[in-house]
Amino acid sequence: MTLASPERATTVEPVLYKVSDAERALRLSRTVIYGLIRTGRLRTVKxxxxxxIPASAIHEYTALLEREAGESK
Known part of the structure; x- marks a missing residue:
């Protein structure tokens, strides 16, 4: 068995996240994630x-949070 050399080891960003992966990425609970999906604030695909949950949807959601935070100032 050979080990991969450090220069060959690459991290691939997921394109589609499972709900459990989105929980970790956003640091939110499963209930909150499903609530965001239900209200349309977090886009999903089947x-x-x-x-x-597409990676782009996670980025869109965080951008939405930043816009909302800017509006509340």
Whole structure:
């Protein structure tokens, strides 16, 4: 068995997140994630029976939070 050299080890950003992965990425609970999906604040896609959250939707949601924080000042 050979180990991968450090220069070959790369981290690939996911394109689609499971809800559990989005929980970790956003540091939010499962209940909050599903609430955001239900209210349309966090966009999802379906692949077969699986619900996935595109990386772009996570970025859009964080941008929305930043805009809202700027408006409340």
């Amino acid at each position: 692949e077969g029976r699986a619900r996935r």
